[in-house]
Amino acid sequence: GPDFHQSLYCHLLCGLIFHEEIQLVSSTFAHSIVLAFRTFEQVWEELCDDIREGVLTSRITFPSVRSAMAKLLKPNPELADLIEKKCSRLSNWYGLIPELFPNVKYIYGIMTGSMEPYLKKLRHYAADVPLISADYGSSEGWIGANINPSLPPESATYAVLPNIGYFEFIPLKENVEEHMQENGNVSFLSMEPKPVDLTEVRVGEEYEVIITNFGGLYRYKLGDVVKVMGFHNSTPEMKFVCRRNVMLAINIDKSTEQDLQFAVEEAAKLISKKKLEVIDFSSNVDVSTDPGHYVIFWEISGEVSDEVLTECCNCLDRSFVDGGYVSSRKVDAIGPLELRVVRRGTFQKVLDHYLGLGAALSQFKTPRCVGPTNNKVLQILCDNVAKNYFSTAF
Numbered sequence: 001g002p003d004f005h006q007s008l009y010c011h012l013l014c015g016l017i018f019h020e021e022i023q024l025v026s027s028t029f030a031h032s033i034v035l036a037f038r039t040f041e042q043v044w045e046e047l048c049d050d051i052r053e054g055v056l057t058s059r060i061t062f063p064s065v066r067s068a069m070a071k072l073l074k075p076n077p078e079l080a081d082l083i084e085k086k087c088s089r090l091s092n093w094y095g096l097i098p099e100l101f102p103n104v105k106y107i108y109g110i111m112t113g114s115m116e117p118y119l120k121k122l123r124h125y126a127a128d129v130p131l132i133s134a135d136y137g138s139s140e141g142w143i144g145a146n147i148n149p150s151l152p153p154e155s156a157t158y159a160v161l162p163n164i165g166y167f168e169f170i171p172l173k174e175n176v177e178e179h180m181q182e183n184g185n186v187s188f189l190s191m192e193p194k195p196v197d198l199t200e201v202r203v204g205e206e207y208e209v210i211i212t213n214f215g216g217l218y219r220y221k222l223g224d225v226v227k228v229m230g231f232h233n234s235t236p237e238m239k240f241v242c243r244r245n246v247m248l249a250i251n252i253d254k255s256t257e258q259d260l261q262f263a264v265e266e267a268a269k270l271i272s273k274k275k276l277e278v279i280d281f282s283s284n285v286d287v288s289t290d291p292g293h294y295v296i297f298w299e300i301s302g303e304v305s306d307e308v309l310t311e312c313c314n315c316l317d318r319s320f321v322d323g324g325y326v327s328s329r330k331v332d333a334i335g336p337l338e339l340r341v342v343r344r345g346t347f348q349k350v351l352d353h354y355l356g357l358g359a360a361l362s363q364f365k366t367p368r369c370v371g372p373t374n375n376k377v378l379q380i381l382c383d384n385v386a387k388n389y390f391s392t393a394f
């Protein structure tokens with residue numbers, strides 16, 4: 001189908017029609033699995049109506065999709081009643097996946113790195129169905145296999161596939177070896193550390209991955225940071241750490257994607273007491289103020305009082321642990337962190353924007369840091385701000 005929303009609706013409908021045959025729930029990235037079941041929460045009654053009557057909702061407008069669905073859809077009031085009964089006995093949709101699909105064995109998709117923030121919600125839908133984190137790959141080539149799939153996603157490591165490409169690793173240790181290079185008459189200081197080969201990486205250290213693949217891509221920097229956790233035979237086992245280019249920096253601070261994820265997780269605990277959650281988040285540095293400050297965008301699943309959100313804002317500010325950030329905040333070289341709460345559906349608009357540009361939904365990752373060159377996304381976020389708060393933590 002040419003429209004993602006219509007396709008997702010029909011995908012859910014097919015899942016319900018064949019609910020006993022579903023053995024596996026999977027998508028490339030965990031984000032899309034969560035999105036599918038969040039959508040289910042909104043449309044389940046309409047899905048049941050379609051099943052009861054055997055007629056597809058008029059919302060689905062593409063003739064090719066309608067005729068494909070017409071072949072599968074027959075009036076089935078028993079099934080509609082069964083699904084309605086199942087849905088109404090769930091508490092806050094906990095265990096939705098095994099309830100709908102009683103024969104499901106596991107849930108599979110990339111759940112590490114920037115997908116970790118969706119794990120909590122996925123576990124909620126999955127109840128005791130195991131979550132299996134998929135391998136580590138990219139459009140440029142596969143990188144590593146999750147050889148211990150029964151470990152929880154938080155502990156997943158990836159054994160590098162040594163024959164799938166040629167891998168090199170740029171060490172990211174702080175004490176970068178500085179060396180002088182002669183370039184004609186000019187001497188200059190090069191801060192870029194020399195990459196090491198696959199077997200030269202050291203356990204416990206972090207690296208950026210470089211790939212040379214059989215397609216002819218030569219020494220391409222993936223932009224991913226990995227940590228070596230050990231070896232599987234002679235190939236390193238890596239933990240995915242974060243994207244290298246997600247960085248909030250104003251002064252001497254360098255806050256990574258991981259720092260941001262940690263801060264959001266800490267602050268989200270304050271609203272989880274009220275059975276609410278952060279649906280999605282992003283960030284930006286605002287240097288239009290003097291001094292500049294971090295801005296965190298949150299979409300929340302319900303109403304939260306100003307008092308709690310002020311606390312969340314303070315907690316976010318305190319939870320950025322980078323030394324440069326903390327010291328800059330103390331001397332006011334970075335201004336108070338700002339929490340901007342956006343309206344429901346804002347991150348859906350961000351997704352729609354990327355899909356409109358031709359991005360594949362299966363590869364979508366919410367941008368965690370929106371830089372000045374990403375005007376359109378920044379505009380979507382800023383246009384949808386419902387409330388904002390400034391930290392008083394320092």
Ligand code: AMP
Nearest residue numbers: 110112113135136137138139224240363
């Ligand atoms: P793409 O080329 O758009 O499909 O995205 C590839 C990127 O997704 C990689 O460079 C990583 O940043 C991320 N990615 C892929 N697999 C994993 C994984 N198992 N864990 C964490 N991030 C991953």
